[in-house]
Amino acid sequence: MSRKAITGARIFDGTFWHQESALILADGRIEALRPAASLPSGIETIDAGGGMIVPGFIDLQVNGGGGVLLNEEPTVEGLRQICAAHAKFGTTALLPTLITDTYEITSKTVETGKRAKAEGVPGFLGLHLEGPHLSIARKGAHDPQLIRPMQEKDIELMLSCKGVFGAMMITIAPENVTADQVTRLSQAGFMVSLGHTDTAYETAKDYAEAGTRTVTHLFNAMSPLGHRQPGVVGAALDIGSLYVGIISDGIHVHPAAMGVALRAKKGPGKIFIVTDAMSTIGTDMKSFTLNGREILRQDGRLTLADGTLAGADIDMISSVRFAHRALGLPVEESLRMASTYPAEAAWLDGRKGALKAGFDADFVLLSDDLGMKSTWIGGMKVHQE
Structure with a gap:
């Protein structure tokens, strides 16, 4: 199983904001949101460099x-x-x-x-x-x-x-x-x-x-x-x-x-x-x-x-x-x-439209002023500014 954690940005899950947290991805889906300070050892970590992570x-x-x-x-x-x-x-x-x-x-x-x-x-x-x-x-x-x-x-x-x-x-x-x-x-x-x-x-x-x-x-x-x-x-x-x-x-x-x-x-x-x-x-x-x-x-x-x-x-x-x-x-x-x-x-609210465990790992990394930084589909980066 391929796992990675995105850290270093505020995370909006579609309802709430998560500070100092990590978005953990596994095989194209979101595995969990958890405190960045308690990541599993050995997991690949990607620093978002600030801004916010939001649903795609x-x-x-x-x-x-x-x-x-x-x-x-x-x-x-x-x-x-x-x-x-x-x-x-x-x-x-x-x-x-x-x-x-x-x-x-x-x-x-x-x-x-x-x-x-x-x-x-x-x-x-x-x-x-x-x-x-x-x-x-x-x-x-x-x-x-x-x-x-x-x-x-x-x-x-x-x-x-x-x-x-x-x-x-x-x-x-x-x-x-x-x-x-x-x-x-x-x-x-x-x-x-x-x-x-x-x-x-x-x-x-x-x-x-x-x-x-x-x-x-x-x-x-x-x-x-x-x-x-x-x-x-x-x-x-x-x-x-x-x-x-x-x-x-x-x-x-x-x-x-x-x-x-x-x-x-x-x-x-x-x-x-x-x-x-x-x-x-x-x-x-x-x-x-x-x-x-x-x-x-x-x-x-x-x-x-x-x-x-x-x-x-x-x-x-x-x-x-x-x-x-x-x-x-x-x-x-x-x-x-x-x-x-x-x-x-579109009846996709059990799969897309939010950043929750089990949902597709589709998300966007934005700057704090809503500028584009990168786009991820199924846990893969498909665009980088």
Whole structure:
């Protein structure tokens, strides 16, 4: 058994801080947290050199990174590059996300995901299919010509993933997916998420009862909160069973709206951070192509030529900093929004999202001012600043 101890930093386990303690790793998992002064003799010790050790970030919506967009490169190497790009910013588990595309591309991506899982690509958790079963009225940057109703062949393709991935997610709109289809997917272990939909509060509630687990990028591409028609935003905040993703960049959602949502959210479901990142992360790219359309990068925004937002140009540690600094959230809560809460949403809270005995040894070493130092996945260092 390979054992090592990480010392020399404060440790945040997801709930409490541990001072002058060591994180003991064994065979890719956390063995224990214990006082650094009482380590077993002969154990390999690594001095973190100050700062803090925190749970690895979990991103449930990542369209691309490192110059790769999943839609344009649905290959194992493409998935590997996306995961590696986000590991540089503290993400230790992610769902590469396929934006609305043809059945052929979706099918190819699913098969590629199965191979990536079999090969153990570091950080690869599973897939998020964002479409094509959305509302044209709330399409955002999705190609309306590719949006369509869910068919039996789509269900069968997704059911072929049962038990294969650590997590699997699909964003749907009631306009193109029935409640019975949601139930079938939910019972197979899918996180079914409401998004890109103009549906009413009452329908959203019915779909939550049918098995919907989450809501995709709150406020964006959905029916807004009105005082007579609460819409999907109202449902997301009012229905306690729903977990809710939000883009923490100050562009997709105004900080004041983020604050209102955080104060209003009924539990036990929580609001968690997603990046909705595109291929630009970790690169100096100025533009890229999605479904044959050029996406422009300028001033932190990614847009179509008409100004429609097309994903986000932000990474996970930057999102955590924004939540802490712009919203005034305690650093602990900002970190939980990027780790503990997405783990809960994805039913991974017995394995990931905290630093506890028996959990995967996925963690990030940060400086005291939330600067990146290193990223560890399964007890292995995958990135060093």
